[in-house]
Structures are given as structure tokens and as C-alpha cells.
Amino acid sequence: MPSPDIASGRLTELELSHNFSDAHPPLTHEQALVEAERCFYCYDAPCIEACPTSIDIPRFIRAIATGNMQGSARTILDSNILGGSCARVCPTEILCEQKCVHNTLEEGRPVRIGQLQRHATDWQMEHGGQPFQRAPGTGRRVAVVGAGPAGLACAHRLAMHGHEIVLYDRHAKAGGLNEYGVAAYKLSDDFAQKEIDFLLAIGGISVVGGKTLGVDFTVGELKSEYDAVFLSIGLTGVRQLELAGEELAGVQDAVAFIETLRSTPKTDVPVGRRVVVIGGGNTAVDAAVQARRLGADEVTLVYRRGAENMSATTVEREWAQTNGVTVKLWASPVAIVQQDGVLVGMDFARGSLNASGKPVYDTEDRLFVPADMVLKAVGQTFCHDPISKEDIAIENGRIMVDAEHRTSMTGVYAGGDCTPGEDLTVAAVRDGRDAAEAINAALSNAA
Known part of the structure; x- marks a missing residue:
């Protein structure tokens, strides 16, 4: 039996449209030009080495600065045909932007490579279309x-x-x-x-x-x-908590929750009033923030170790907190709490590092977090x-x-x-x- 506090339509369609609009609006062309001119166009650019697809970053940024938008996009897409989505979802703060030499001069102010990449690829999609031609058919x-x-x-x-x-x-x-x-x-x-x-x-x-x-x-x-x-x-595959009560209504995988949200009108996606998200990765953050933006009153993200061990980046963690998500660390799930078959919360054992530097958890020292919905983001397999x-x-x-x-x-x-x-x-x-x-x-x- 699901909790009566899990429901869809908590917010109006207009509110949901605002909450799920572009999180980071694109640069204007004038802003892109100013940002591109900050680049030093390094010959032996460390940002290129930090990019898994080895995009020639100084080259595409120089092309923006000189008004060659088609050339800029071509440089990106030749290495990464999904450069538009990567510019939006990749953790540039720990990849190319982390290696930007501006960090040694202006700490925390690297060239906004991701935003510039988005600017160039968006221009190509809007103005130039597919830039590559198909070779003659091979029959393979x-x-x-x-x-x-x-x-x-x-x-x-x-x-x-x-x-x-x-x-x-x-x-x-x-x-x-x-x-x-x-x-x-x-x-x-x-x-x-x-x-x-x-x-x-x-x-x-x-x-x-x-x-x-x-x-x-x-x-x-x-x-x-x-x-x-x-x-x-x-x-x-998704990892399970291996706890009694995991089959209760209201307990679900964060991956499934996000998929439902992406494939269903947001007015039809049910969410609890008090949501607990278990995990420390980007999936956990995405689930927590989206639950909040669907209209949950309280969202608590609980991770079993410290912030430095989370796979979610610092930017993602800060994003969760600025969206009203409470983050609790050093708490490992030990029990799904129910009353008469209805989910009411989660019990966590508080943890710390022992003298050998290994995490230990005291099952007698419990943290109870009330919840009518629990989203599990403890890893995919x-x-x-x-x-x-x-x-x-x-x-x-x-x-x-x-x-x-x-x-x-x-x-x-x-x-x-x-x-x-x-x-x-x-x-x-x-x-x-x-x-x-x-x-x-x-x-x-x-x-």
C-alpha cells in the first residue's frame, strides 16, 4: 500500500516548466566572444589532454574569437559528434576546465570551455546542419x-x-x-x-x-x-540495499525514477512529500534535485562516507544544496522503517574513520530520517x-x-x-x- 503522501501534480504545469527549464542558460554571442578572448591558446594545452575525446580546445575557442563559428563547431564535432550534449552534461570542472592555466592565475576562474563548446555546437545545429559527408557506400x-x-x-x-x-x-x-x-x-x-x-x-x-x-x-x-x-x-543492472522492506511502495531505484520523469509528462510523475535519496553520485544528485523540483517538501540525500569520497563533483553537491536538498554524510542504511506496511522512513548507522583510516559504523548510534519515498542510487552494474x-x-x-x-x-x-x-x-x-x-x-x- 503506497503512502497517501506520494502523489503527482503537486505543482502546476507552469511551475514545472520553470523548474525543469535549462539549468544553465547559454552564452550570448557577445558573452562568448568575451570569454573566448580570455583563452591563452596554449600550444601544449593541458585542457586537450584532460578531454577524453581530445578536442583541440584552443583551436575551437580561437575560431569563436575570430568569428569562424563553422570552423569552431567542425573542430569539436570532428572529435566528438555529441559535443552538444557533452557540453551540457560532462563534469568539465574536473576535466578540461580543471586543467585550464587560468586556474594558476585566477583561482576558480578557468575559461568556460563547456559553455563555449555548447555555443559553437548549438550554432552548427541551428545554422549549418550536419557538417560531415558520407563516403561512397562500401556494401558492408x-x-x-x-x-x-x-x-x-x-x-x-x-x-x-x-x-x-x-x-x-x-x-x-x-x-x-x-x-x-x-x-x-x-x-x-x-x-x-x-x-x-x-x-x-x-x-x-x-x-x-x-x-x-x-x-x-x-x-x-x-x-x-x-x-x-x-x-x-x-x-x-542496479544494486540493491538488501534490506527488508525494499519491495514496499515508495521504495524505488533512482534510475527508474529519472527514466519515468524523462518519459512521462511531469504533471503525472508521483513524488513524496518527504524524500530520502541514498547515494553519493551524480544519479543521486539528479534524483534528489528533480524530486525537489517536482514539489517534494523535504529531500534528504544520505551518503555513507564523507564528501571527499562522493563521486558527484563539488559543483553537483553545491547544486543540490542550492536547490534545497539536505545532505547528510557518514550514514549507512540499516533498516527501512514501516508501519502497517507503509513506508515511514529510513534508519541509518552513523559512521566514521577508525584509527586505521577505514570506515566503521555503529549500529547502536542510529539516524532516523522520515520519508514516504526512498530513492536508491547505490550504483549500477x-x-x-x-x-x-x-x-x-x-x-x-x-x-x-x-x-x-x-x-x-x-x-x-x-x-x-x-x-x-x-x-x-x-x-x-x-x-x-x-x-x-x-x-x-x-x-x-x-x-
């Missing part, structure tokens, strides 16, 4: 499984080389986390789908939605039908069931690949979150791009 066909950032980047680069791509995804829409797993205010105005339309405009890519690996087809079947296969199936019977090596919960993104099955490649490495959108784009080049080389050599 490649299956890409998973239409998230890695799969989209792979498909686009392969299409540039003239191959035919069929892009499969279990969702009706392409986009992966950009469409279903990122806070709505980060990719507002249906930007994820606009970017996909822009990407697909190169031609040669067919999208087949609503098809699931392991249910509708196997890797072996795809391998027999296509010249190569690229797996970008992400992390579809790779679900290997769809490929468990295939000849594909898996270690430490990820698909193993070599430097060319080849799996242990000949002709099958993989990239993105389902393989070892950083769980970042920009890293997934890099994987997809680099795997496409490897696939193209293999197909060319086999011709």
Missing part, C-alpha cells in the same frame, strides 16, 4: 547494439566511412542515458532527440527501437548477419545475462576489450560503460568513435 553492414552515446558515436563514424549501420536499442527512442538517465534540466527542450536527428542526418543509419539483446536476438545471430557487431549496452552464453570474456563485471575495442569473439567490438574505464558520457563517445575506426580498418583490410 554493421550492427550496433545500444543507442546511447557510445553506440551513436560509433554509428556516425562508421556511416562517414560509407558503411550501412543498423542501430538497435531496447527503448523506443535512441539516446540512452542522454534521453532517459540525465536530469531533464540539463538537456532541456528535447535536446537529446534534436542532437540525434542532427547526427542521423549523415545517412546510412537505421534505428530499430524496442529490440532487446538476449530476447529478440543474440550476438551470434547478429554476427552471422552483419560484417561486424559493436556492443554498447551500458549498465542496465553490468547485466551479463544477454551474452552469458556467448564466447565473450567478462571480468570484474565488464566486457573485456583490447586496445582496438575487440572482444574475445572475432568480429565483435564493445565500448562505453559496459567495458572497463570511466563511466562518463564523453568517454563513451570516445570509445564509440575509436571502435568505429578499428572496425573500419578491419573491414577495409578484409576487402
Whole structure:
């Protein structure tokens, strides 16, 4: 039985539209010019090394400063075809902007690389359209499984080389986390789908939605039908708390909560009055802030260790707090509290570091946080069931690949979150791009 305090329509449509509008409005062209002129255009730029897709950042910023918007966008998109979404969702504060030399002169005032990247890519999408041309058809066909950032980047680069791509995804829409797993205010105005339309405009890519690996087809079947296969199936499993009462109404995965919010009219998304979010990553922050913006009276984000251990960046943590989210640290969940089958809150054991520097928790020293909704954001895992019977090596919960993104099955490649490495959108784009080049080389050599 759900709590009567979980309901939809807490706010008006106008209030929700305001709450989920663009969190960080774009720069005007005049602002972009001023910001671009701050760049030192370093020859051996550390910001380039910090970018997983190795965008030539000084070059694209110089192009903005000189009024060459098309050249700026081309420089970005040549390395990262999803440069528009990456400019919005990537933690630039710990990547390129953290390495900006301005930090040594003006602490905390790096060039706003992410905002400038957004400015250039938005200009291209609005004025220039798809900047790349498709090479003459090769007659080769490649299956890409998973239409998230890695799969989209792979498909686009392969299409540039003239191959035919069929892009499969279990969702009706392409986009992966950009469409279903990122806070709505980060990719507002249906930007994820606009970017996909822009990407697909190169031609040669067919999208087949609503098809699931392991249910509708196997890797072996795809391998027999296509010249190569690229797996970008992400992390579809979620960790559980392993506590009694986890099946109660009102207790749900934060990933599912965000997906519902992204795929349902916001007036129809139910939220509690008092919401507890468990976790310390960006998913936890996104869930907490969006719960607050849906109309929750109180939202408490609880993490088992200190702020320095959270995978959410300092900027994300501050964003949560400025949005009215209370953050409690050093508290580990020990019990889901219910009364007559109705969720009423969570019990946490308070923790600290012992003399050896290891976290310890005192189950006798409890913190009770009242709640009618609990969102679990304690980590995502790779679900290997769809490929468990295939000849594909898996270690430490990820698909193993070599430097060319080849799996242990000949002709099958993989990239993105389902393989070892950083769980970042920009890293997934890099994987997809680099795997496409490897696939193209293999197909060319086999011709």
C-alpha cells in the first residue's frame, strides 16, 4: 500500500516548466566572444589532454574569437559528434576546465570551455546542419547494439566511412542515458532527440527501437548477419540495499525514477512529500534535485562516507544544496522503517574513520530520517545475462576489450560503460568513435 503522501501534480504545469527549464542558460554571442578572448591558446594545452575525446580546445575557442563559428563547431564535432550534449552534461570542472592555466592565475576562474563548446555546437545545429559527408557506400553492414552515446558515436563514424549501420536499442527512442538517465534540466527542450536527428542526418543509419539483446536476438545471430557487431549496452543492472522492506511502495531505484520523469509528462510523475535519496553520485544528485523540483517538501540525500569520497563533483553537491536538498554524510542504511506496511522512513548507522583510516559504523548510534519515498542510487552494474552464453570474456563485471575495442569473439567490438574505464558520457563517445575506426580498418583490410 503506497503512502497517501506520494502523489503527482503537486505543482502546476507552469511551475514545472520553470523548474525543469535549462539549468544553465547559454552564452550570448557577445558573452562568448568575451570569454573566448580570455583563452591563452596554449600550444601544449593541458585542457586537450584532460578531454577524453581530445578536442583541440584552443583551436575551437580561437575560431569563436575570430568569428569562424563553422570552423569552431567542425573542430569539436570532428572529435566528438555529441559535443552538444557533452557540453551540457560532462563534469568539465574536473576535466578540461580543471586543467585550464587560468586556474594558476585566477583561482576558480578557468575559461568556460563547456559553455563555449555548447555555443559553437548549438550554432552548427541551428545554422549549418550536419557538417560531415558520407563516403561512397562500401556494401558492408554493421550492427550496433545500444543507442546511447557510445553506440551513436560509433554509428556516425562508421556511416562517414560509407558503411550501412543498423542501430538497435531496447527503448523506443535512441539516446540512452542522454534521453532517459540525465536530469531533464540539463538537456532541456528535447535536446537529446534534436542532437540525434542532427547526427542521423549523415545517412546510412537505421534505428530499430524496442529490440532487446538476449530476447529478440543474440550476438551470434547478429554476427552471422552483419560484417561486424559493436556492443554498447551500458549498465542496465542496479544494486540493491538488501534490506527488508525494499519491495514496499515508495521504495524505488533512482534510475527508474529519472527514466519515468524523462518519459512521462511531469504533471503525472508521483513524488513524496518527504524524500530520502541514498547515494553519493551524480544519479543521486539528479534524483534528489528533480524530486525537489517536482514539489517534494523535504529531500534528504544520505551518503555513507564523507564528501571527499562522493563521486558527484563539488559543483553537483553545491547544486543540490542550492536547490534545497539536505545532505547528510557518514550514514549507512540499516533498516527501512514501516508501519502497517507503509513506508515511514529510513534508519541509518552513523559512521566514521577508525584509527586505521577505514570506515566503521555503529549500529547502536542510529539516524532516523522520515520519508514516504526512498530513492536508491547505490550504483549500477553490468547485466551479463544477454551474452552469458556467448564466447565473450567478462571480468570484474565488464566486457573485456583490447586496445582496438575487440572482444574475445572475432568480429565483435564493445565500448562505453559496459567495458572497463570511466563511466562518463564523453568517454563513451570516445570509445564509440575509436571502435568505429578499428572496425573500419578491419573491414577495409578484409576487402
